[in-house]
Amino acid sequence: MPLEILQNGRYRILRQLGSGSMGEVYLVEDTRINRQVAIKVIRSESYVYSDPNSTSDAARLFEREARAIAMLNHPNILPLYDFGEEVVNGTPLTYMVMPYCAEGSLATWLQQRGEDNLLSPTDVAHFLRQAADALQHAHDNGLIHQDVKPQNFLIRSNRNERLPDLLLADFGIAKLTAGTSGASQAIRGTPIYMAPEQWEGNPVPASDQYALGIMIYQLLTGRPPFQGGPGQMMYKHLSVAPQPPGTLNPVLNHDVDTILLRALAKRPENRFPSVSTFGKALQEALLMDGPTILNPQDKPLTDAIHATLAISYAEALYGTSRTLTLAGGRHVRVDVPPGIQNGQVIRVSGQDSTFGSGGATIPLLLTIAIAPGTLHYPPAFMGNDQMATSGGAATYAGSDRTAISNNQTVLPDGTRTAISNNPTIIPGGGSPT
CATH class of the missing domain: 2.60.260.20 (Urease metallochaperone UreE, N-terminal domain)
Incomplete structure (x- = not known):
């Protein structure tokens, strides 16, 4: 039976926007205040845990981190309106309520531009600044995103700029659904963007810096540094040095290569001290040759x-x-x-x-x-x-x-x-x- 309402009819489902391995995203009408919102419904993983206490711990972890996300206040972070748990048609559901961004994601925007239409270094600096600032704000508040990629940056037009603004979304979803230390230690993330320590199940704030570095590499060259199946991706992230981006895009200066490759270091301690430090250094290099x-x-x-x-x-x-x-x-x-x-x-x-x-x-x-x-x-x-x-x-x-x-x-x-x-x-x- 399809999902129709949540919270005793307050949230009325209009249509499904997308789906993934962990749940679905719906366009929803909030009937209480008459506005459209997006709700991500996460299917319960309680069947994974044989211990009922682990299931309870996972629910408490979700609530704790959802409250932390709700406290974030940054212009480039998608806010959290509401969260909750509910049993619908006998199935336990956990959901998050967020703003609805009709323009889609950065990934969609890039696809519409065309693969061969590379952004200029100045344009990449625009997106880098917003993404790094958002991630630094999250890190300062004790949150690691763990899934930084173009699909998780929603966009919003800015009539004063020719480029859209970014809104970082999907905070901590992979970690939230993995439960606690007593639960299954599944490795979560998107293989193209996962840092070596994330493949080992030990993400740290520098893991977000690594993933942002992969995303910026992709914006500057039109391709990520590593490609292949999951096994190949894991091997390359752990063992293979990425090709300097300047060899793929000769417009880039040597400083861009040096800074980006440091952010992609295999060991977290060899990267920049913070994602903000990385962002500022790379912005300066990208704008070095600006007008x-x-x-x-x-x-x-x-x-x-x-x-x-x-x-x-x-x-x-x-x-x-x-x-x-x-x-x-x-x-x-x-x-x-x-x-x-x-x-x-x-x-x-x-x-x-x-x-x-x-x-x-x-x-x-x-x-x-x-x-x-x-x-x-x-x-x-x-x-x-x-x-x-x-x-x-x-x-x-x-x-x-x-x-x-x-x-x-x-x-x-x-x-x-x-x-x-x-x-x-x-x-x-x-x-x-």
Whole structure:
């Protein structure tokens, strides 16, 4: 008989949102205050325990930790509204009541973007900061998550940002359902993200740091460091050193490799002292090559290549990432920050993504030109090395590459305009004249 109500009709089940090995998640109407919530129903594991006292201990542990979760107060942690135990149709159930996040999880959001559409280091830093802050708050309150992964970060749109905010969910579920020291010591977690000590049944706060490191590795490279079946995963997590992420994504600098590999150390004591320390160090490394807006009184920088970059109003408002084509056919990936103004000059350290370049860093000074009209897409790399638009909207071929041209831009009305006195391409990559 399907589940229909809980708590004497207060929670009315609308539909099932998902299911797993330990239970189901339902969209529910809270009839008392007329709002929709999500309820995770966890099937009782009492059949596992032959000792009734162990079953009672497991229930007490669940209540104790659920109360601890309810006390957490952090903008990036999904709050707990209610919890309880109930016998429905003769089956003991334990449930948690949480906010309903209609936008889904970070995993869903990433899937919708496409596997080949990697986030920029700046975007990854946005998610890293929120995830590390949430986990540190939990650790400070004596809780270890034990199942850090994109599926357990729900998302919420922020109209002031182009990226969503994260809400860490499913706190301690694996540990709660495992009972106490007198109960079965089952190993819980998701193999892709489990630290070596977690495979051995001894999770510590640094286990969450390890799992976050795996998740960030995946965001930066498009794949986790280890893949395979459960047996292979256990062996690799315990014995195999991960490949530096920079070998898979040449945009990443060496500091990112060093910091991320430390967080993935096999022994917890060799990782960072806290997940917060790890997060701050990696954020700094990811933003090291980020854009810097220069003031007019700043001293000119003669070591950088000067160029004019035409972008749309939407790109100026929300930010964008571009692959620029330099003299000699080099391709350089750069990030333009949100809120940029027409005529502003930004210094960026682009990463040379040309095959065989080794990911060299190239300093650039970009003068931003916001094209009028409805220019919403990257300009094409045209045969005559000019930025061009067609029919009021930019045309492009193949990818998001933008040609740094001979200092002219074709605007939507067909007219040409010289945007800057700086040469757009410095022959041979030398200093501007």
